[in-house]
Amino acid sequence: MSVEQYWMGKGLDLDGIWQDFDGGVGYMQKTAGSPLHLLRLTFGDHPTNLPLFDHEVLFKTVKGTFHDVKAECFSDEAYGKAAPIFLHRVDRGSGVFEFLAQFDPLMTWVVALGAAAMWYRKAFTADQELDEKRLTFIRTNFPSASKSEVQAYMKAWTTFGRRRVLHRLIGQHLERVEVSTAPLSSSQPPVMVDMKVIVALLQQGTEA
Numbered sequence: 001m002s003v004e005q006y007w008m009g010k011g012l013d014l015d016g017i018w019q020d021f022d023g024g025v026g027y028m029q030k031t032a033g034s035p036l037h038l039l040r041l042t043f044g045d046h047p048t049n050l051p052l053f054d055h056e057v058l059f060k061t062v063k064g065t066f067h068d069v070k071a072e073c074f075s076d077e078a079y080g081k082a083a084p085i086f087l088h089r090v091d092r093g094s095g096v097f098e099f100l101a102q103f104d105p106l107m108t109w110v111v112a113l114g115a116a117a118m119w120y121r122k123a124f125t126a127d128q129e130l131d132e133k134r135l136t137f138i139r140t141n142f143p144s145a146s147k148s149e150v151q152a153y154m155k156a157w158t159t160f161g162r163r164r165v166l167h168r169l170i171g172q173h174l175e176r177v178e179v180s181t182a183p184l185s186s187s188q189p190p191v192m193v194d195m196k197v198i199v200a201l202l203q204q205g206t207e208a
Contacts (some may be wrong), residue, residue: 006056031083038190039110043175045192048093053202054172061085061169062099062109069109072080078104085109088184095173100184107142110177110195116166142181 004010040060046052066085074082085101101109180190 027084028057031100031102034083034102036176037103037106037182038180038184038192039085039099039101039106039192040176040178040192041097041099041174042176043095043097043177044175046093046095052092055090058097058169058172061165062097065112065166065169066101066105068111070105073108073112074105090193095175103183105143106179108178113166113170113177116164116170118174 002011005012041058043054043058063085070079070082083102083107085141087107088098088100090097177195178192179195181193182191184190
């Protein structure tokens with residue numbers, strides 16, 4: 001994508017984009033037929049009097065790295081069952097971006113985000129201690145997580161290869177990461193868990 005395409009929309013293959021949209025019914029059905037948890041990312045520095053200049057890059061970074069986490073950390077069978085992540089809402093001027101996704105790939109992506117925030121750390125002992133805190137946090141707040149799911153989370157922490165891209169996401173004044181404790185329901189507001197234990201030293205990570 002050229003600079004003009006990104007910023008101006010110049011030369012975009014709009015027919016192709018609409019054809020891709022029309023061909024994505026299966027993705028929508030897979031997603032709509034799954035229990036979906038809410039991911040809430042809160043970014044600072046979004047003045048209400050200015051456009052959301054970083055909307056495209058934030059949205060595509062979440063969407064692209066979400067796919068890459070699945071491809072790198074899941075088995076072929078689990079990858080085939082996993083649906084994409086979809087944008088749910090953007091609150092104007094608040095810096096709040098909300099997404100909907102299945103629990104397993106969502107938590108794996110959050111863990112990879114935490115790894116990106118701390119990728120500069122070299123103290124292995126300290127990381128081991130944090131591993132225990134992360135595992136305890138997951139098992140306490142999300143007790144339905146299976147052993148295989150937890151293994152995927154830890155793989156995302158230790159091996160995911162696109163940490164530098166996620167680091168750019170963090171660098172856009174990412175202040176908070178929250179995940180709903182249960183699938184989103186139309187009848188009651190979601191109960192959100194602040195993932196500060198998973199995304200430890202988030203702000204410090206931007207200084208690396």
